[in-house]
Amino acid sequence: MAGTTEFATATGNDYAEHERTYAAVMKMSKVGTAMIVLVVISLAIGGVTGPWWLCGLGIVLSIIGGVIGAVSEKGTIIPMAVAALAVVALWYVV
Numbered sequence: 001m002a003g004t005t006e007f008a009t010a011t012g013n014d015y016a017e018h019e020r021t022y023a024a025v026m027k028m029s030k031v032g033t034a035m036i037v038l039v040v041i042s043l044a045i046g047g048v049t050g051p052w053w054l055c056g057l058g059i060v061l062s063i064i065g066g067v068i069g070a071v072s073e074k075g076t077i078i079p080m081a082v083a084a085l086a087v088v089a090l091w092y093v094v
Contacts, residue, residue, distance in 0.1 A: 011034050030075050031070055032067070034069065038059075042057075051094050057090070058083065061079075065083050
């Protein structure tokens with residue numbers, strides 16, 4: 001089409017910065033979703049069965065896991081998965 005500019009030839013495009021920003025948004029989306037899932041699991045355990053200390057522990061572990069995931073290169077969710085398993089295991093013990 002006449003009059004259109006191709007992205008590769010347009011001036012002022014910083015494709016490397018675009019890629020970096022996209023990777024950061026995807027990493028934060030993944031880590032944030034894992035944090036919210038752990039908080040919801042913790043609130044459900046506290047609200048349904050009553051051990052609110054376990055709910056608080058799950059929320060604190062969610063925050064710690066979120067910080068670990070945010071500073072990791074690829075945005076790992078392993079700490080939140082381990083914390084969720086620990087909270088559910090403690091729920092069964094209590």
